[in-house]
Amino acid sequence: MVADLAGEFGAELVRAIRAGLAQGASPGHGPRGPSKLTWYAFATEYARAHWPGRAAKTRDEVSDALTAIILAMCWDIPGKPKEQLLRRALRHWAFVVPGPGHQEMPAEDRLVLQWVGKASRPLVDLHDPNLARDVLESLRRKLDGGEAAMETMRHKRKVLVHALHYAVEWGELGSHPLQKIRWRVPKPAVAADPRVVANPYQARDLLRAVSYVGSYRRARGRRLVGFFAGMYYAGLRPEEAVAVALPDCxxxxTGWGRLIVHRTLPQAGKRWTDTGQYHDERGLKNRPPGETRVVPLPPQLVALWREHVTTFGTADDGRLFFSERGGIISYTTYHRVWHETRDLALPPALTNTPLAKRPYDLRHSALSTWLCAGADPAEVAQRAGNSVEVLLSRHAKCLYDRQSINNQRIEGLLSDYDRPPEPAE
Known part of the structure; x- marks a missing residue:
C-alpha cells in the first residue's frame, strides 16, 4: 500500500513541478527512498540481468525495444548525435553482454553513449502520464516514421512492461507507471491469410522450379529443393528444416519415413549468441528443453531426401542442408532462392499476389492440406508442434482454388435434382 501511494504521489509531484508549484522534488519514491537512477542506467542493468540463458532472438528483441524506449526518454540537450549513430551505438553496445569475438567499442560509439548517459531522463519520470504515453506511442513508429507491425509493437510493449515490473521489484519504483495508462496494441490477425496457401499442384511446381535457380554446378537451387520440400511435406518451420540431420531420419x-525433431537453429546474429555464431542452437519452440517430436515423412519427401543425400552428402554434423562450404543455410540465402523460384514457377497473374510469398507459407500450405484431407486435428497439431487451438485458429484454411472444387460438387448435386425424376415402374 505504501509503495503504491508513493507511485501515485510521484505522478502528482511531476505535475506540480510542471506547474511550478514545487521545486527540486523527485517523483516515484521506491522503498529505498527517492530514486536518482536514469532510465539508461536502469535499462543497461536490466538487459544484463536478463541476458543469461535467454534465446538469442529474445536478446535481440529486448535490445531493439530498449533502444526505442531510450530514444523517447532523452532530453534534447546540446551535442545530440544523429539518430542513425544513436541506434547503432545502443543496439551494438549498450544492451549487449560481450561474447566470443566481440571487438572493442569504437571511440565514436563510446562518445555517443556518453551523451545518452547525460541526456537520459530519470526512471521515475515515467510516473508522469504524459511522458509514459509518449514513450508508448514511440513504440508504434519505425525508422522511416511509418507505423510498425502490430507484432513488433506487442513485443516492445511487453519488454517495457516487464522492465518496469523489474524496477518495482528492484526498489527503484513504488508502483508500476503504466497501470493507469489506457494504451493497447491492436490485436494482430491470428489466422493465416488464405491467399498465401498453395494447393498441391502449385506446391509441386514450386518445388520443381527450385532446382532451376542458379547454375547447375553451383547448385544454389538444387541444394535447397529438399529443404523447401521438408517445409511443405512435413510442415517443418524454417529453423527446424535447417537443423534436420541424417541420424534423426x-x-x-519405399513407403513412409520418419523424422525426430529435437533441435532448431534460428538465425539471430553473432552479437546475440553465446557462441559468437550467426545461428543459435535451441530446442523445440514453446516446448521444455529436451522434448522431441516425431514427424511422419510421406514417400514423396523420403525420395527427395534420399536423392539429396546421394547427390550432396551431409555436413560434418550430419545436417542434410548446408552451404557449399558446409555452413548453416542462412535466412538471406533461402529467401533469395525462393523469390527467384516464384518468378519461375507461377504464372504472371499470380506472381504479384501473396500466394506462397514467403518460404514459411509452405508450412501453412502443408497444415491446410492435411486438414483438408480429413486428418485428425489432434494428430496434425502433434506433427506440426502446435496446440489444437492454435492449429484450428491459425492454419485451418482452404487450399488455393479449393472453393472451385467444392462449387463443382455442389453444382453437380443441384443439377442432379434439376432433372425430372424417372417414372416408377
Whole structure:
C-alpha cells in the first residue's frame, strides 16, 4: 500500500513541478527512498540481468525495444548525435553482454553513449502520464516514421512492461507507471491469410522450379529443393528444416519415413549468441528443453531426401542442408532462392499476389492440406508442434482454388435434382 501511494504521489509531484508549484522534488519514491537512477542506467542493468540463458532472438528483441524506449526518454540537450549513430551505438553496445569475438567499442560509439548517459531522463519520470504515453506511442513508429507491425509493437510493449515490473521489484519504483495508462496494441490477425496457401499442384511446381535457380554446378537451387520440400511435406518451420540431420531420419526405399525433431537453429546474429555464431542452437519452440517430436515423412519427401543425400552428402554434423562450404543455410540465402523460384514457377497473374510469398507459407500450405484431407486435428497439431487451438485458429484454411472444387460438387448435386425424376415402374 505504501509503495503504491508513493507511485501515485510521484505522478502528482511531476505535475506540480510542471506547474511550478514545487521545486527540486523527485517523483516515484521506491522503498529505498527517492530514486536518482536514469532510465539508461536502469535499462543497461536490466538487459544484463536478463541476458543469461535467454534465446538469442529474445536478446535481440529486448535490445531493439530498449533502444526505442531510450530514444523517447532523452532530453534534447546540446551535442545530440544523429539518430542513425544513436541506434547503432545502443543496439551494438549498450544492451549487449560481450561474447566470443566481440571487438572493442569504437571511440565514436563510446562518445555517443556518453551523451545518452547525460541526456537520459530519470526512471521515475515515467510516473508522469504524459511522458509514459509518449514513450508508448514511440513504440508504434519505425525508422522511416511509418507505423510498425502490430507484432513488433506487442513485443516492445511487453519488454517495457516487464522492465518496469523489474524496477518495482528492484526498489527503484513504488508502483508500476503504466497501470493507469489506457494504451493497447491492436490485436494482430491470428489466422493465416488464405491467399498465401498453395494447393498441391502449385506446391509441386514450386518445388520443381527450385532446382532451376542458379547454375547447375553451383547448385544454389538444387541444394535447397529438399529443404523447401521438408517445409511443405512435413510442415517443418524454417529453423527446424535447417537443423534436420541424417541420424534423426528414417528414409526407407519405399513407403513412409520418419523424422525426430529435437533441435532448431534460428538465425539471430553473432552479437546475440553465446557462441559468437550467426545461428543459435535451441530446442523445440514453446516446448521444455529436451522434448522431441516425431514427424511422419510421406514417400514423396523420403525420395527427395534420399536423392539429396546421394547427390550432396551431409555436413560434418550430419545436417542434410548446408552451404557449399558446409555452413548453416542462412535466412538471406533461402529467401533469395525462393523469390527467384516464384518468378519461375507461377504464372504472371499470380506472381504479384501473396500466394506462397514467403518460404514459411509452405508450412501453412502443408497444415491446410492435411486438414483438408480429413486428418485428425489432434494428430496434425502433434506433427506440426502446435496446440489444437492454435492449429484450428491459425492454419485451418482452404487450399488455393479449393472453393472451385467444392462449387463443382455442389453444382453437380443441384443439377442432379434439376432433372425430372424417372417414372416408377
Amino acid at each position: 528414417r528414409l526407407p526405399r
